[in-house]
Amino acid sequence: MKTLLPTSTAGSLPKPAWLAEPETLWSPWTLRDDQLIEGKQDALRVSLQEQQRAGIDIVSDGEQSRQHFVTTFIEHLNGVDIEKRRTVRIRDRYDASVPTVFGPISRNQPVFVEDAKFLRQQTDQTIKWALPGPMTMVDTLYDDYYKSRKELAWEFAKALNEEAKELEAAGVDIIQFDEPAFNVFFEEVNEWGIACLERAIEGLKCETAVHICYGYGIKANTDWKKNLGSEWRQYEAIFPQLQKSGIDIISLECHNSHVPIELLELIRGKKVMVGAIDVATDWVETPEEVASTLRKALKYVDADKLYPCTNCGMAPLSREVARGKLNALQAGAEIVRRELSV
Numbered sequence: 001m002k003t004l005l006p007t008s009t010a011g012s013l014p015k016p017a018w019l020a021e022p023e024t025l026w027s028p029w030t031l032r033d034d035q036l037i038e039g040k041q042d043a044l045r046v047s048l049q050e051q052q053r054a055g056i057d058i059v060s061d062g063e064q065s066r067q068h069f070v071t072t073f074i075e076h077l078n079g080v081d082i083e084k085r086r087t088v089r090i091r092d093r094y095d096a097s098v099p100t101v102f103g104p105i106s107r108n109q110p111v112f113v114e115d116a117k118f119l120r121q122q123t124d125q126t127i128k129w130a131l132p133g134p135m136t137m138v139d140t141l142y143d144d145y146y147k148s149r150k151e152l153a154w155e156f157a158k159a160l161n162e163e164a165k166e167l168e169a170a171g172v173d174i175i176q177f178d179e180p181a182f183n184v185f186f187e188e189v190n191e192w193g194i195a196c197l198e199r200a201i202e203g204l205k206c207e208t209a210v211h212i213c214y215g216y217g218i219k220a221n222t223d224w225k226k227n228l229g230s231e232w233r234q235y236e237a238i239f240p241q242l243q244k245s246g247i248d249i250i251s252l253e254c255h256n257s258h259v260p261i262e263l264l265e266l267i268r269g270k271k272v273m274v275g276a277i278d279v280a281t282d283w284v285e286t287p288e289e290v291a292s293t294l295r296k297a298l299k300y301v302d303a304d305k306l307y308p309c310t311n312c313g314m315a316p317l318s319r320e321v322a323r324g325k326l327n328a329l330q331a332g333a334e335i336v337r338r339e340l341s342v
């Protein structure tokens with residue numbers, strides 16, 4: 001890609017009120033049947049247009065066709081009962097009602113491939129598609145069959161790999177795996193989490209990314225962050241091994257976080273999507289605030305490998321705030337581009 005500091009978002013953007021209840025996670029659909037299919041496509045068009053209007057370089061579907069970034073994929077797999085729901089504690093943080101695994105996992109139908117083809121038809125820009133990561137999937141359901149997080153994650157990785165290969169064939173340029181669980185279960189990440197991720201990207205020729213954040217701006221996450229102390233060194237435990245992995249891009253939360261920015265040195269050589277937009281506030285960053293975060297990251301990330309991004313998805317925000325933040329991201333990146341070009 002020729003653009004210096006190409007901008008993108010971590011993934012989700014707010015859904016219009018006519019499609020789903022706004023500012024809510026797991027929000028139920030407002031439409032049904034054929035109207036729902038059409039509504040999702042219309043929402044994708046709007047979401048894409050808003051990214052384009054803001055000047056975002058690497059665009060996405062804004063996750064308009066998914067109810068949730070993890071469960072929508074899981075619900076399409078064999079071996080998962082979506083009716084039989086159990087309440088589990090997600091990332092040791094909050095309770096959620098999730099599907100149950102009752103038998104062998106397999107994928108006999110594409111999940112997002114048609115949506116990706118639709119996005120590809122709408123634009124010639126670089127497109128990124130987000131999938132849940134294997135470890136985060138394991139953490140977002142009840143396992144009544146494998147009874148082993150590692151084994152279940154490996155089966156998910158195989159299903160993800162099949163999906164990823166079809167997304168690549170549909171014209172997706174960057175496939176991203178969302179792994180917020182990497183920030184919580186460090187030992188497991190090093191033991192099998194990264195290995196599962198590498199299984200999920202096996203044989204792909206397109207670029208691959210992993211998104212590791214401190215979560216959406218919901219109360220359970222913001223309360224958890226308050227207890228993390230003055231320095232968030234979670235990334236330190238997993239970066240050395242990630243640096244050696246085959247993943248091309250690492251997407252991180254950096255703005256307004258207590259992550260010591262020098263930790264980025266541990267993944268030197270990788271492309272980094274630097275979170276320069278806080279998704280836990282309604283305050284729209286000024287371009288200068290965005291630029292300031294990017295400048296700090298530039299000490300540890302080579303300019304040609306720095307991708308300005310949001311800390312996480314913006315699904316729970318209002319559309320107006322999300323639009324403002326997209327504009328701020330682009331304007332902040334532009335300030336730093338100018339500084340780099342003189």
Ligand SMILES: [Zn+2]
Nearest residue numbers: 213215312313
């Ligand atoms: Zn995130």
